[in-house]
Amino acid sequence: MSLFIFRKAGIDDIQILVEARVDFLSEYWGAQEQTIADKLRAELQLFFETEIQANTYLCWIAMHENILVAIGGMKIIQKPGSFRVPDGRCGYIMNMYTTPEYRRRGLAKTILEKLIEEGKAMGIHFFELHTTEDGEPLYIQNGFELHKEPTYRKFVW
Numbered sequence: 001m002s003l004f005i006f007r008k009a010g011i012d013d014i015q016i017l018v019e020a021r022v023d024f025l026s027e028y029w030g031a032q033e034q035t036i037a038d039k040l041r042a043e044l045q046l047f048f049e050t051e052i053q054a055n056t057y058l059c060w061i062a063m064h065e066n067i068l069v070a071i072g073g074m075k076i077i078q079k080p081g082s083f084r085v086p087d088g089r090c091g092y093i094m095n096m097y098t099t100p101e102y103r104r105r106g107l108a109k110t111i112l113e114k115l116i117e118e119g120k121a122m123g124i125h126f127f128e129l130h131t132t133e134d135g136e137p138l139y140i141q142n143g144f145e146l147h148k149e150p151t152y153r154k155f156v157w
Contacts (some may be wrong), residue, residue, distance in 0.1 A: 009059035024097040070098040070107035085126045091119035093129035
């Protein structure tokens with residue numbers, strides 16, 4: 001790991017965060033029309049500015065020779081409490097992405113550990129995420145379990 005520099009992302013890193021998210025989504029969903037990508041970039045800019053300043057979005061990045069090679073974030077979500085999580089606070093792990101040529105080197109694992117460690121320091125004891133098939137082994141190896149609660153979605157435009 002000595003070739004890589006891990007650091008917490010801040011407000012000065014917003015463009016890096018935006019482009020990493022667009023890269024991930026483009027790899028996952030395929031390239032989109034420029035107007036759609038530009039609208040997404042504008043929305044992501046606003047999201048990261050607002051959430052980083054409010055300390056409700058935490059992000060770690062891995063750099064190699066001043067190039068972003070891996071990233072991962074966590075959105076702090078406040079939900080109504082439950083029996084297992086009385087305060088209702090959740091760390092939602094998201095934006096986990098490693099550039100293809102740097103995969104399988106433990107970068108995502110290190111970032112995941114840093115996010116959970118930081119969340120625990122904030123008093124968060126419940127973490128959840130959605131994953132791609134490729135990412136699933138990482139999360140299982142780190143104690144995440146598949147929760148069989150169905151998710152239903154409806155998009156209204």
